[in-house]
Amino acid sequence: MPTRVNPSQVATVISDPKSVDLAITSRFSARAFLPNPVDRSLIEEILQVATRAPSGVNTQPWKVYVLQGAARDRLVARVCAAHDLVYRDPERAKDFPRDYDYYPLQWPPVYLERRRENGWGLYGLLGIGKGDKDKMHQQHQKNYRFFGAPVGLICTVDRALAAGSLVDYGMFLQCIMIAARARGLHTCPQAAWNDFAPLVREEVGATDQESLVCGVSLGYLDPHDPVNTFDAGRVDAQSFTVWRDS
Ligand SMILES: Cc1cc2nc3c(=O)[nH]c(=O)nc-3n(C[C@H](O)[C@H](O)[C@H](O)COP(=O)(O)O)c2cc1C
Incomplete structure (x- = not known):
C-alpha cells in the first residue's frame, strides 16, 4: 500500500484558503433534510477524499455502511420501533447495550452547562418545554430517521483496537463532513x-x-x-489556548 508522496501534495498551494475555511465553518449539524437523492458518485468521492485522514501508524480503522433506499428504511423502522418500546418501558434499554460510553457518567460542571445550553437551545427553538416528554421523544426519534436524509452512514471500528482509533475516526468523520460541504451537502454526526x-x-x-x-x-x-437555524455557538480560541513562549 505505501507509495511515494504525490508531487502535487508537496507542491500544492491552496490559492483560496477562504474556500477551505468556508467548508469548515459552514458545517453545522443539520437536523432536517430534503428527500432528494444523493448521487452515488458524490458519496463515493466524499469517502475517497476522507481516506486521506491521518491515523496512528496508518491503521485506517474505519468501516462505513452506506444506507439508502430500502436498506435505510428497514433500519429506520426497526430502530424507531425499539426507541418507542424503550420510551414506554425504560427497563428495555438494557437490551441494547452501547459499545462504548460516548458521554461521561458524571459531567464536570462546565460541560454539563454546555450540554444543557445545547439541549434547551434546540428544544426551546422548537417550542418544546421541559415537561413535554412526548414531544421530546418525537424530536429525539428524528435521529433514527436520519432527520429525513436519504443517506445514512453507520460507522464501525474493530473492537480489538484501542481508544486511539476513535481519535483517528474523528478525523475521518470530519473529512467526510467537510468534503460533503464542498459538494453542497450537509451532515449530522449522530x-x-x-x-x-x-x-x-x-x-x-x-x-x-x-x-x-x-x-x-x-x-x-x-x-x-x-431546526436548521440553530447555531450551537462556540467559545473563542483564546479561552482554551495557552501560549508558552519563553
Ligand atoms: C460524534 C458526534 C455525535 C453526535 N451525536 C448527535 C446526535 O446523536 N444527535 C444530534 O442531534 N446531534 C449530534 N451531534 C451534534 C452535536 O450536538 C453538535 O456537533 C454540537 O452541538 C455543535 O453544533 P454544530 O455541529 O451544529 O456546530 C453529534 C456530534 C458529534 C461530533
Whole structure:
C-alpha cells in the first residue's frame, strides 16, 4: 500500500484558503433534510477524499455502511420501533447495550452547562418545554430517521483496537463532513444510534467484532425547517489556548 508522496501534495498551494475555511465553518449539524437523492458518485468521492485522514501508524480503522433506499428504511423502522418500546418501558434499554460510553457518567460542571445550553437551545427553538416528554421523544426519534436524509452512514471500528482509533475516526468523520460541504451537502454526526448498537449491527450486517462508533445523516438540507437555524455557538480560541513562549 505505501507509495511515494504525490508531487502535487508537496507542491500544492491552496490559492483560496477562504474556500477551505468556508467548508469548515459552514458545517453545522443539520437536523432536517430534503428527500432528494444523493448521487452515488458524490458519496463515493466524499469517502475517497476522507481516506486521506491521518491515523496512528496508518491503521485506517474505519468501516462505513452506506444506507439508502430500502436498506435505510428497514433500519429506520426497526430502530424507531425499539426507541418507542424503550420510551414506554425504560427497563428495555438494557437490551441494547452501547459499545462504548460516548458521554461521561458524571459531567464536570462546565460541560454539563454546555450540554444543557445545547439541549434547551434546540428544544426551546422548537417550542418544546421541559415537561413535554412526548414531544421530546418525537424530536429525539428524528435521529433514527436520519432527520429525513436519504443517506445514512453507520460507522464501525474493530473492537480489538484501542481508544486511539476513535481519535483517528474523528478525523475521518470530519473529512467526510467537510468534503460533503464542498459538494453542497450537509451532515449530522449522530451518537444517538449507539443507544441501539446491537440492533444497528444486526440490521446492517456488521459482525460482533465491530463496535458502533456513530451514525451520520447525509443529504441536502431543508432550508425552510426552523431546526436548521440553530447555531450551537462556540467559545473563542483564546479561552482554551495557552501560549508558552519563553
Ligand atoms: C460524534 C458526534 C455525535 C453526535 N451525536 C448527535 C446526535 O446523536 N444527535 C444530534 O442531534 N446531534 C449530534 N451531534 C451534534 C452535536 O450536538 C453538535 O456537533 C454540537 O452541538 C455543535 O453544533 P454544530 O455541529 O451544529 O456546530 C453529534 C456530534 C458529534 C461530533
